[in-house]
Amino acid sequence: MLLGIPEIALVLLIGPRGVGKSKFAARHFEPGQVISLPQLRKLICDQPDLLEATNDASELQAMLAEMRLAWGRLTVVDSTNLRLRTRQNLLALARKFHIPVVAIVFDLPDEAKANGNRFTALVPALPGFQDGLTVEPLEDQLVALREALPRLGQEGFHRVYFFSSTGERDQAVIQVQQLACNRKDALGPFDLIGDIHGCCDELESLLANLGYVPKNSPHTGKTWSHPEGRMAVFVGDMLDRGPRILDTYRLVRSMVLAGTGLAVQGNHELKVYRHFKAAKPEPRPSILQTLREIEEQAAEVQQEIIREIVEFIEHLPHHLVLDNGRLVAAHAGLREDLQGRDSALVRNQALFGDPNARFDDEPDAARLEWVQQYRGKALVVYGHTPVLESILVNRTINIDTGCVFGGRLTALRYPELEVRWVESKKAYASQRRGGFDPAFQERLARRPHDVNYQNQTPDHSQTANLGDCSKTSSQAIDTTPPSTPS
Numbered sequence: 001m002l003l004g005i006p007e008i009a010l011v012l013l014i015g016p017r018g019v020g021k022s023k024f025a026a027r028h029f030e031p032g033q034v035i036s037l038p039q040l041r042k043l044i045c046d047q048p049d050l051l052e053a054t055n056d057a058s059e060l061q062a063m064l065a066e067m068r069l070a071w072g073r074l075t076v077v078d079s080t081n082l083r084l085r086t087r088q089n090l091l092a093l094a095r096k097f098h099i100p101v102v103a104i105v106f107d108l109p110d111e112a113k114a115n116g117n118r119f120t121a122l123v124p125a126l127p128g129f130q131d132g133l134t135v136e137p138l139e140d141q142l143v144a145l146r147e148a149l150p151r152l153g154q155e156g157f158h159r160v161y162f163f164s165s166t167g168e169r170d171q172a173v174i175q176v177q178q179l180a181c182n183r184k185d186a187l188g189p190f191d192l193i194g195d196i197h198g199c200c201d202e203l204e205s206l207l208a209n210l211g212y213v214p215k216n217s218p219h220t221g222k223t224w225s226h227p228e229g230r231m232a233v234f235v236g237d238m239l240d241r242g243p244r245i246l247d248t249y250r251l252v253r254s255m256v257l258a259g260t261g262l263a264v265q266g267n268h269e270l271k272v273y274r275h276f277k278a279a280k281p282e283p284r285p286s287i288l289q290t291l292r293e294i295e296e297q298a299a300e301v302q303q304e305i306i307r308e309i310v311e312f313i314e315h316l317p318h319h320l321v322l323d324n325g326r327l328v329a330a331h332a333g334l335r336e337d338l339q340g341r342d343s344a345l346v347r348n349q350a351l352f353g354d355p356n357a358r359f360d361d362e363p364d365a366a367r368l369e370w371v372q373q374y375r376g377k378a379l380v381v382y383g384h385t386p387v388l389e390s391i392l393v394n395r396t397i398n399i400d401t402g403c404v405f406g407g408r409l410t411a412l413r414y415p416e417l418e419v420r421w422v423e424s425k426k427a428y429a430s431q432r433r434g435g436f437d438p439a440f441q442e443r444l445a446r447r448p449h450d451v452n453y454q455n456q457t458p459d460h461s462q463t464a465n466l467g468d469c470s471k472t473s474s475q476a477i478d479t480t481p482p483s484t485p486s
């Protein structure tokens with residue numbers, strides 16, 4: 001039996017005493033990862049099975065678990081966990097730190113009956129406590145187990161594994177699984193590319209400008225790669241709105257499959273995904289252009305395209321932690337305590353950002369609350385809300401320069417921290433109300449250094465160097481390029 005456990009998780013061993021939980025924990029986990037109630041009771045009063053010490057031990061257990069989860073460490077709680085209240089408290093604790101909870105249930109009543117009273121027998125022999133000693137009756141624990149079994153699936157666990165025989169318990173193999181967002185092993189150098197939204201002409205120009213070259217791929221026919229091994233990182237919203245959505249999707253996918261690119265989900269990928277997974281799809285206006293392009297394909301390949309798009313999006317992480325944790329890519333950005341974590345809230349923040357963000361007048365990146373408050377060590381590269389210029393604010397940088405709305409397609413070279421961009425050929429879409437920054441196109445029109453893409457070869461695309469990224473003041477670094485090139 002293979003038990004997959006996320007690398008950052010809270011694991012609850014559930015079962016009455018005598019079913020081998022502690023032995024199991026010792027066999028499969030590091031001693032420091034296991035918090036055991038009997039051990040804590042022993043630490044407190046020398047007696048591992050003294051029921052009177054349970055409250056103190058539980059308090060200590062909660063403190064230890066909280067600290068380990070705050071540190072993002074795999075934590076195993078080895079106690080009976082048979083009380084609903086106990087499990088609810090631990091689930092709530094894990095939720096607070098955006099950490100999934102895995103239950104391993106020892107449904108072995110016979111084993112408990114055979115071994116569980118060994119503990120009780122030991123108690124009276126302990127010196128000094130002959131009177132008033134209590135241990136929870138094994139029969140109560142067995143009742144609690146029977147009550148818990150049918151409801152564990154609905155309690156909010158990420159996964160629940162059941163051992164219904166000692167054989168299953170003894171042959172279990174634990175597989176600690178790396179979170180999809182953890183790509184700390186990818187060290188770069190990277191070229192992070194902002195919201196493409198189907199602007200494939202501009203994407204191809206930008207890739208060429210960054211030194212990528214088209215080549216044949218065994219997976220997808222063709223792809224792009226960099227002769228110096230650089231990797232492209234797409235920060236989401238590759239789909240919808242623009243003129244060449246499927247081409248963009250194919251290009252990004254080909255680079256991901258070839259290992260020359262990484263990508264995260266944007267809210268538009270999620271919209272498309274949800275549309276195709278819905279029982280009764282009602283297309284939102286924002287995905288109509290994507291649907292239209294699919295409908296223009298030959299009828300016999302449409303289903304295959306959809307299946308492939310769904311599968312591709314499904315495998316995109318909600319954010320990426322790169323370069324040993326020094327770099328984070330998330331479509332709408334991500335505050336520090338959510339980086340490298342995995343929960344519904346992490347996904348929501350990474351894809352949609354702050355739903356209450358409002359732009360009253362002149363919006364810029366610094367107005368986003370999480371950006372203002374960001375003091376994290378990792379550089380966060382994001383998009384989602386178009387800005388006129390990509391600037392560093394508190395080790396965050398927004399590289400969505402609204403290409404599809406007539407702005408630019410921007411890349412951040414990392415670790416160089418150099419911004420490169422190509423001007424959009426035209427405004428392919430206009431922002432509808434409800435967008436984060438309805439005035440973006442107005443401001444775009446007023447931009448003093450507007451460049452006509454038609455006069456530009458990729459070699460003339462713009463660059464700006466952001467200099468020292470260790471700057472943490474909320475003062476934005478002005479990277480406005482010099483006036484219009486000839």
Ligand SMILES: [Mn+2]
Nearest residue numbers: 237266267384
């Ligand atoms: Mn977006």
